[in-house]
Amino acid sequence: MASVSLRHINKVYPNGFEAVKDFNLEIEEKEFIVFVGPSGCGKSTTLRMIAGLEDISSGELRIGGKVVNDTEPKDRDIAMIFQNYALYQRMTVYENMAFGLKLRKTPRDEIDRMVREAAKILELEALLDRRPKALSDGQKLRVAMGRAIVCGPKVFLIGEPPSNLDAKLRRQMRFELFRLHQRLGMTVIYVTNDPVEAMMLGTRVVVMNGGVLQQADTPQMLCDYP
Numbered sequence: 001m002a003s004v005s006l007r008h009i010n011k012v013y014p015n016g017f018e019a020v021k022d023f024n025l026e027i028e029e030k031e032f033i034v035f036v037g038p039s040g041c042g043k044s045t046t047l048r049m050i051a052g053l054e055d056i057s058s059g060e061l062r063i064g065g066k067v068v069n070d071t072e073p074k075d076r077d078i079a080m081i082f083q084n085y086a087l088y089q090r091m092t093v094y095e096n097m098a099f100g101l102k103l104r105k106t107p108r109d110e111i112d113r114m115v116r117e118a119a120k121i122l123e124l125e126a127l128l129d130r131r132p133k134a135l136s137d138g139q140k141l142r143v144a145m146g147r148a149i150v151c152g153p154k155v156f157l158i159g160e161p162p163s164n165l166d167a168k169l170r171r172q173m174r175f176e177l178f179r180l181h182q183r184l185g186m187t188v189i190y191v192t193n194d195p196v197e198a199m200m201l202g203t204r205v206v207v208m209n210g211g212v213l214q215q216a217d218t219p220q221m222l223c224d225y226p
């Protein structure tokens, strides 16, 4: 059973613009999928549809075998990581990580166990009482990941890094993600406009252009010109 299945997915924005056209992709569990392509080709639109942040115009989206076209983001088995972190500034690291579990009305002692476990994986144990402004960029990144893994989702969706994200932090992000994927084996869908990054990270690279999926292959296959 594919972890994420996109069948004949189309997106037409209210102004009539067709951003995604007949998109078909079966993503297996534990794959690290990278969407790559020029700016405006429909990568983020596709990611947002999987996340439930954008309506699907037609087609069928399944996550873990279940049709989720009309399912709320919080009821999909996903976590979205925004590379601008979007941490809650007034909350501590602990509270940031606990937030999603509180929304789901998880019991307090369970929240505590899950937050501490995620903090251990991401080496954030010593920082739980800090607020985001007292963290380095790399630490903020790990908190954003911690907030995502704490609910134990099977699928991670990672938005394109903001263009002003510096190169060092981008490398750090890549490294942390790679490590987390090795360790937890979750399914990852990652968006980038950088082909080199796509080749480095992806177990499979999905090339988009003009709203169309052009190719979906391993990095080796993509480079292997006849």
Ligand code: ADP
Pocket: 013, 014, 015, 017, 019, 037, 038, 039, 040, 041, 042, 043, 044, 045, 046
């Ligand atoms: P990418 O992530 O590949 O840069 P996007 O998915 O953000 O591309 O956008 C795909 C296309 O859809 C672009 O041409 C963009 O201008 C257009 N688009 C994005 N959002 C909207 C919207 N809300 N209304 C109309 N067109 C949009």
Ligand code: ADP
Pocket: 086, 087, 088, 089, 090, 091
């Ligand atoms: P300020 O920058 O004025 O200190 P905060 O960043 O603390 O404001 O945000 C005020 C409230 O907005 C917080 O209580 C928090 O619940 C909410 N909030 C902050 N960041 C986000 C976010 N990224 N997404 C949703 N809600 C947020």
